[in-house]
Structure formats: C-alpha cells, structure tokens
Amino acid sequence: xxxxxxxxxxxxxxxxxxxxxxxxxxxxxxxxxxxxxxxxxxxxxxxxxxxxxxxxxxxxxxxxxxxxxxxxxxxxxxxxxxxxxxxxxxxxxxxxxxxxxxxxxxxxxxxxxx
Amino acid sequence: xxxxxxxxxxxxxxxxxxxxxxxxxxxxxxxxxxxxxxxxxxxxxxxxxxxxxxxxxxxxxxxxxxxxxxxxxxxxxxxxxxxxxxxxxxxxxxxxxxxxxxxxxxxxxxxxxx
Numbered sequence: 001x002x003x004x005x006x007x008x009x010x011x012x013x014x015x016x017x018x019x020x021x022x023x024x025x026x027x028x029x030x031x032x033x034x035x036x037x038x039x040x041x042x043x044x045x046x047x048x049x050x051x052x053x054x055x056x057x058x059x060x061x062x063x064x065x066x067x068x069x070x071x072x073x074x075x076x077x078x079x080x081x082x083x084x085x086x087x088x089x090x091x092x093x094x095x096x097x098x099x100x101x102x103x104x105x106x107x108x109x110x111x112x113x114x
Numbered sequence: 115x116x117x118x119x120x121x122x123x124x125x126x127x128x129x130x131x132x133x134x135x136x137x138x139x140x141x142x143x144x145x146x147x148x149x150x151x152x153x154x155x156x157x158x159x160x161x162x163x164x165x166x167x168x169x170x171x172x173x174x175x176x177x178x179x180x181x182x183x184x185x186x187x188x189x190x191x192x193x194x195x196x197x198x199x200x201x202x203x204x205x206x207x208x209x210x211x212x213x214x215x216x217x218x219x220x221x222x223x224x225x226x227x228x
Binding site for chain 1: 146150
C-alpha cells in the first residue's frame, strides 16, 4: 500500500560528496515536493515540481537542485554535501486538483554528512 | 515573506483535557489551511483542513477554527487520549504563489499525561 517511496531511509556521506535522494509516487500526482525537517524548524520547502521538467524554488533551495524527468519520480541532489545539510528529508506528492491539496508523504530519508 | 507562526512549540495536557494549538499566517488572501499530525517515527498525515469560506470545521474530537480578519487559525482537540501524542503542523497555501506550494509552521509537540 506504499504510495510515496523514498529510496534510502538512512545515508551517511562525507563533506563534498554528491548525494542523490530519490522519490517515486504511484498515484499519478502532478505535484511533488522535497521538504527538510529539523527540530524546532518544522518542515521547510526546498523545491517543488508541478509537472515533468518543471520546478520551482521553495524557501531554502541553496545547496540543492532537483530533477523531474518522469512524472512519478522526483530527485533531490546535493552537489557537494556539507555538514549543515545533515537532516531528515521528506518527499511528498499531491494531485493538481483545485480543492484537493492533500500531501502524501514518504517515510523520509535521514542524511548524515560527516 | 510567506510564513506561518505556530504556538506553542510544546504542549503537555492531562488525558481527557483539551488542547489548543494556534497559527498566524502572513498572506491575507490565503484560502486553504490544513493540519498534519506526525507520530513518532512516522510520516506526517493530514488530519483536518479548512477553507476560507467556512469559520469552523469539526471531525469527532478534532476541530479547526479560522479567523480571516485576524489571520489566524487554531486546532482544538477535546477529550485528549494517549494516541493524540504527536507533533502537529499547521500549514497554508500563499495566495500569490503557485497553487501547489504549501508552507508549514514549525510544529507543536503535544504530550498527553496519563
């Protein structure tokens, strides 16, 4: 019954490494999102996409990029990981239907950058 | 900028008592206000939402009220039970941005004392 799948639950990377976080949804949703969750800061939007190959910056895009080549897949890329990017990353999707903005979240990817 | 302030950050109530969480948003033209619940180790899930054409919405022990003039909305949980212990996030969609963009508050950690 899993609808939004994040490929990695736990990752440990070194400073300067390139990191890929993958997210796949099977609900045919138009919209996909990447949030970062830190204690006391809530869920902060990094990037979102409303269509294939389309993307918009969220509130904290610096140090991140995204890719959406297929409707079901939305990838978050850290070109050169830094220790301040240690966090829980949550992917979500929603349908593009007026009045139906409900987000379905993935289980999260906990990234540690050493 | 677009933001929502959420208070309190932590809340502890006796089982059976009521809990109230408040959020104040910045965009007076916003018209959709959801609440998400995140239990320990799990993904956030929508528990209730309200749109700007209603002032209050109820679902069993949970209710949400909206005051558009004051730009705030609140979550009310009555007859609290142990399973209500979780982190609660309010959210809104800024009117003058992509209809897909959902901004979250910083979260309230609710603890129910037996």
